Amino acid sequence: MRAALGSRRIPHAWLFTGAEGIGKDAAAIEVAKVLRCESPLENGTVPCDICRGCVSTAALSNGNVRFVFALPSGKGEDSRADSPMLKLSDAEITLIKEQMALKAANPYHNITIPRAQQIKISSIREVKRDISFAANEAGWRIVIVSEAHLMGEEAANAFLKTLEEPNSRTLLILTTSARSRMLPTILSRCQEVRFDLLTDEEIAAALIARQGADRTAALLLAKLAEGSYSRGVELMSGDLNQLRFDVVSFLRTALRRSPMALHAEIERLTSGSDRVQIERMLALLALWLRDVYSYRLTGGDAFIVNRDQLKDIQSFDTRFARAPLDRLILSIEGSIRAVRSNAQIPLVFTVLGMRMEEMCFQGPGG
Numbered sequence: 001m002r003a004a005l006g007s008r009r010i011p012h013a014w015l016f017t018g019a020e021g022i023g024k025d026a027a028a029i030e031v032a033k034v035l036r037c038e039s040p041l042e043n044g045t046v047p048c049d050i051c052r053g054c055v056s057t058a059a060l061s062n063g064n065v066r067f068v069f070a071l072p073s074g075k076g077e078d079s080r081a082d083s084p085m086l087k088l089s090d091a092e093i094t095l096i097k098e099q100m101a102l103k104a105a106n107p108y109h110n111i112t113i114p115r116a117q118q119i120k121i122s123s124i125r126e127v128k129r130d131i132s133f134a135a136n137e138a139g140w141r142i143v144i145v146s147e148a149h150l151m152g153e154e155a156a157n158a159f160l161k162t163l164e165e166p167n168s169r170t171l172l173i174l175t176t177s178a179r180s181r182m183l184p185t186i187l188s189r190c191q192e193v194r195f196d197l198l199t200d201e202e203i204a205a206a207l208i209a210r211q212g213a214d215r216t217a218a219l220l221l222a223k224l225a226e227g228s229y230s231r232g233v234e235l236m237s238g239d240l241n242q243l244r245f246d247v248v249s250f251l252r253t254a255l256r257r258s259p260m261a262l263h264a265e266i267e268r269l270t271s272g273s274d275r276v277q278i279e280r281m282l283a284l285l286a287l288w289l290r291d292v293y294s295y296r297l298t299g300g301d302a303f304i305v306n307r308d309q310l311k312d313i314q315s316f317d318t319r320f321a322r323a324p325l326d327r328l329i330l331s332i333e334g335s336i337r338a339v340r341s342n343a344q345i346p347l348v349f350t351v352l353g354m355r356m357e358e359m360c361f362q363g364p365g366g
């Protein structure tokens with residue numbers, strides 16, 4: 001990508017693929033900045049970050065840079081409408097502006113707008129209009145289509161026409177975390193750049209530098225973020241600490257061998273939590289058992305993430321020295337999959353609690 005920018009052999013269309021939250025949109029905005037920058041550095045590959053071009057592009061307010069994303073559809077909206085915002089309520093428009101502002105402040109931000117399931121055909125028409133005007137203007141015009149797989153059939157077909165009629169001063173950048181949902185005809189007309197997941201260390205370092213996290217917290221968050229920096233940031237704002245203690249309490253209750261107590265504990269933990277929180281809880285439980293595992297293997301705390309719970313980890317290991325930790329972790333992972341496929345949450349926890357009890361008391365092979 002950098003090489004292409006340096007040589008200015010920029011393709012007509014780029015497709016940035018990879019998991020959510022690893023900086024595809026951020027990279028697209030960075031490319032737009034380079035192309036709109038008045039005095040780019042390092043052989044034209046790095047934006048200066050202070051000129052008008054850079055600042056307005058970063059703020060998503062540069063007239064030559066369009067950022068397209070999914071929007072809710074308005075009441076009685078006509079797909080032939082001129083503007084995608086036409087039929088939206090004031091509240092929705094405010095929310096969209098707010099989300100744009102958050103994205104401008106932090107390009108890693110995941111835009112979340114209720115009911116925004118599709119990139120509208122009217123948004124794509126705006127892009128086409130932009131491009132036709134661009135012909136007479138100096139400099140690059142950049143269109144970023146975020147999570148491009150959200151284009152509906154009509155929008156995708158309209159976009160395809162744009163891809164088929166290249167314009168030398170226009171760069172289209174599509175980003176997607178669901179490559180398999182893109183039309184093959186669109187894929188074949190874009191040059192793909194794959195984004196890899198970040199390592200725990202990279203995420204931790206970024207959380208420390210950008211979010212001011214302390215090292216212990218940063219490592220814990222990184223482990224839970226599964227390669228996604230934005231998920232790490234999101235986790236940071238949640239009540240992670242409470243959840244960490246909640247999962248240990250769940251484990252402890254499951255091992256009390258009292259169905260009544262387990263039922264009450266599940267009720268307490270799951271009522272009022274959404275699926276995302278539930279998944280997070282289960283991931284934390286698996287992480288805690290991994291801590292027990294590394295304690296068992298090394299006899300020390302060097303690889304333990306939940307350092308402040310070392311005593312509990314030790315006593316669990318002593319009491320359930322024969323518990324098959326690998327199988328325990330696998331069954332938690334199974335529970336996470338069940339939650340993702342919409343299983344009933346209290347049931348998932350009940351089954352998991354019973355399995356854990358069984359495995360801990362029966363030991364390996366049981």
Ligand SMILES: [Zn+2]
Binds near residue numbers: 040047048049050055
């Ligand atoms: Zn600049």
